[in-house]
Amino acid sequence: MSARCQSDDVGSFPRTDVCLEHVGCIRQTPPGILQGNIRWIGRYDLCRDIKASLTQRDFNGRYCLTMSTAVNKSRTLLPEIGVCVPNSCSADVVNQLILSGVLGTDVLDIPKYNPNTICITDPEYSAGAIAALCICSILGLLIVGGTGISVFKYLRKTIFSTDEDDKDGILNQSATQSGDSNRTESENMKDTVKGLGVIENTLSCFCAITNGRKILAIQKSGPYSHLAALNGIRVLSMFWLILFHTHQFIPEFTDNPHEVTSVYQRFSGQVIANLTATLSVDSFFVLSGMLVTYLTLNKLEKRAGQLNWAVFYFHRFWRLTPVYMIIIMLWATMRPYFTNGPLYWTMNIDYPIDNCRKYWWTNLLYINNLYPYYLHEGCMTWGWYLANDMQFYIISSLIIYFLYRYSKIGYAIIGALMTACFTSLVVVYMKYDLRKNPEQLDKVITLTYIRPWSRINSYLVGMIVGYVLYEMPRKRWKISKLGALLGWCCAIATGLGTVYGLYRTPQGIPKPNLKQYFTKLCLEHYGPRLWDGLRSACAIGKGALAVVCKGALTFN
Known part of the structure; x- marks a missing residue:
């Protein structure tokens, strides 16, 4: 222990307000231990607010959180203890105090555990954070400038002038009055106005009003207005995904985590248990494949089978990448400054920064679902979805071409890919004996969740639906009321089976046989694809199918 830390130790001072404040900050055994607290x-806040003024020197309170790990690597749950020490004390000193029991931690059998302490300090702004703030400030100024120009043009048009071409009128009038001798000056003014027009149009691209109107616009009519029902699928799937992630993190921040996790054993809790809620991501893959296929086929028909495939790819890359890179920049540089608290610093704040410095380029190239090998090693881990979607988009052009020219070959390619991907999942599950338990969760996510060959089947189902929607008006396919009813009954039954089919399935079956593997994969892999594909048919919006569709969407 350093000399200053020892001299600042409140235990060596008489009973003062500072000492009482420190005692109040040190952990107290809370209720709910039997419920997993x-x-x-x-x-935390009281400790950070302490400012001691003594005869020899001044010091502030410093909050530290100690997390213990078992020496023998047993699975014993150990408490995380918050302590308040003078800011002259380091984390190593707190570890020594924990081991000696000075801080009231003798409740633990200390010799069996290794304390690991994090002492919280306010981080200084790094060069990367300052650069990110400068870039965001520039973008903010562009938005303010573009919005201001749009507002000024609107006011000039509606209040100050009734002539939409007022500038040209003034210039023409001045040129006429000045005569031929001033014609050069007038032309120079026109050139200046044109130059300002380019800057004006550029800034207008950043107008918050114009862009906000486009983002929030609802297409009530038009050639693709019948696809509006897909927005409902997106919203419901997003609600399901948010619900799952909320419950995923709740046990880490509650006083009764055992009570929270008991919800997963209920029948109603199956919507978030066994990772079934992660299947909601398949809805987005299905919709993506369906829209790309349907819209591209219509473009090919309008252009007599001709399409600039370079623009096809560039448009997708340019639409996603700039915003994606800005978000990665903010995540990699600004996360330490987002918020503060006793548990915030236990969430490995530094690892996103280190990982993004190493692997940001994998996100730029949309290969972060393949490299690095494990998901947690990458930058902004949830970007695996965009990587998959981009990879599927790249190969979709080949399938769409054959669907347009030779539909049977296109269907054959889709069938071959689906069979190969499903077979690979069966092999992976059997080879690695993957069961969803804490020890193998990282491997399960890596091998069966983020890899493109484990998620492309949803996209392929969407492409089939998109092709069917494209062909229906041309081949005059009609769906009877009975057929629509049977189709939706099948879809609802499949959806319910996917979510609730594993209810009361014991976790950690010793050695599942092939039948169990096949049943599990069918429920988790093809069930949601069939459900998404059939419910997407509501985009047709005709007759009884539209009525059944609305009811099914509400039920989902």
Whole structure:
């Protein structure tokens, strides 16, 4: 222990207000231990507000959180203890105090555990953070400038002038009055106005009003207005995904995590248990494949089978990448400054920065679902979805071409890909004996969740639906009321089976046989694809199918 830390130790001072404040900040055994409450965080804000003024020197309170790990690597749950020490004390000193029991931690059998302490300090702004703030400030100024120009043009048009071409009128009038001798000056003014017009149009691209109107616009009529029902599928799927992620993190920040996790054992809790809610991501893959196929086939028909495929790819890359890179920049540089708190710093704040410095280029190239090998090693881990979607988009052009020219070959390619991908999943599950338990969760996510060959089947189902929607008006296919009813009954039954089919399935079956593997994969892999594909047919919006569609969407 350093000399200053020892002299600042409140235990060596008489009973003062500072000492009482420190005692109030140190952890107290909380209620709910039997319900899994192992985080004894103490009084974080009170500790940080302590400012001691003594005869020899001044010091402030410093909050530290100690997380213990078992020496023998047992799965014993150990409490996380919050302590308040003078800011002259380091994390190593707190570890020594924890081991000696000075801080009231003798409740633990200390010799069996290794304390690991994090002492919280306010981070200084790094060069990367300052650069990110400068870039965001420039974008903010562009938005303000573009919005201001749009507002000024609107006011000039509606209030100050009734002539939409007022500038040209003034210039023409001045040129006429000045005569031929001033014609050069008038032309120079026109050139200046044109130059300002380019800047004006550029800034107008950043107008918050114009862009906001486009983002929030609802297409009530038009050639693709019948696809509006897909927005409902997106919203419901997003709600499901948010619900799952909320419950995924709740146990880490509650006083009764055992009570929270018991919800997963209920029948109603199956919507978030067994990772079934992650299947909601398949809805977005299905919709993406359907829209790309349907819209591209219509473009090919209008252009007599001709399409600039370079523009096809560039448009997609340019539409996603600039915003994607800005988000990665903010995530990699600004995360330490987002918020603060006793548990915020236990969430590995530094690893996104280190990972993004190493692997940001994999996100730029949309290969971050393949490299690095494990998901947690990459930059902004949830970007695996965009990587998959971009890879599927790249290969979709080949399938769409054959669907347009030779539909049977296109169907054959889709069938071959689906069979190969499903077979690979069966092999992976059997080879690695993957069961969803804490020890193998990382491997399950890596091998069966983020890889493109494990997710492309949803996209392929969407492409089939898109092709069917494209062909229906041309081949005059009609769906009877009975056929629509049977189709939706099948879709609803499949959807319910996917979510609730594994209810009360024991976790950690010793050695599942081939039948169990096949049943599990069918429920989790093809069930949601069939459900998404059939419910997407509501985009047709005709007759009884539209009525059944609305009811099914509401039910989902």
